[in-house]
Amino acid sequence: MGLQLVSRAAVDGKRPVSRASRASEFFAKARRLTFAAVAFFLTAFAASTSYAQSSAFAGMAGTWSGPGTVMLDDGSSERIRCRATYKVNGPTMEMVLTCASDAYRFNLQAAVVAAGGEVSGTWSETSRNVGGSIQGRGANGSFQVVAQAAGFGASIALKTAGNKQHIAMRADSQFRAANITLSK
Template sequence: MAGTWNGGGSVTLDDGSSERIRCRATYHVAGPRMSMSLTCASDAYKFNLAADVQSDGNAVSGSWSESSRNVSGSIEGRGGGGNFQVLASAPGFNANISLQTRGNKQSVTIRADSQFRGANISLTK
């Protein structure tokens, strides 16, 4: 997983509209710890997600932040081997995030309960 990944997908907003986005993800892995940044943008929408997590067996926990909206919170879930299912939480916000890696291809699915409803992203290394 370590390294830089590029690709794109779509983001869905609370009004039901959907926009194509371009994305770049960078992962740094050191033993049971991983930090990541994911930046995605369309002509009218942008988000900058950063996370620091650590694993204890299959349990994953850590923190996340989204800089363009100045929000941060905790991450908890399960994962390993490049595949993760986590819940990112903050006051007034919850998002289920699924990340699956197979070779040099990665898919990221985000489902949220806020003005940002979700994203489907495909990346390659």
């Protein structure tokens, strides 16, 4: 058998190839192919992660909760507990924020879209049956918007950093202000 490989190699001008060296070559190619596949998937995953993080609403998706205070037009303030849920899909976000104390409650819902640093959308406060538009600026989890409706206006600042979020609202109605700190 060895003589046949040597004579065949002499005729072809190539080195003789044994089964062991063919198997070794096969496994080397398989390792390179596996490495290339792993590198491809890691690159694709990293690209998709950086795309997701580039969204204006990156890091906001999910459920958040925490304490806050609300100030009413008579100057009184109350402690409140809040829960927010954000559904993020690329440049769009839906939000539900519910806050309550023993005597006060509000349910704020919003649907917004971000493009080029501008944020716009709609909002409603379901317990008082009022709603309107949202306009403002923001990116990377930090937003300054104005919510308006007939006879109502409020400025809202929202800042997200990691698993913490701060919301500050100022309004020109019975509800004067709210400061809320949420955690994920």
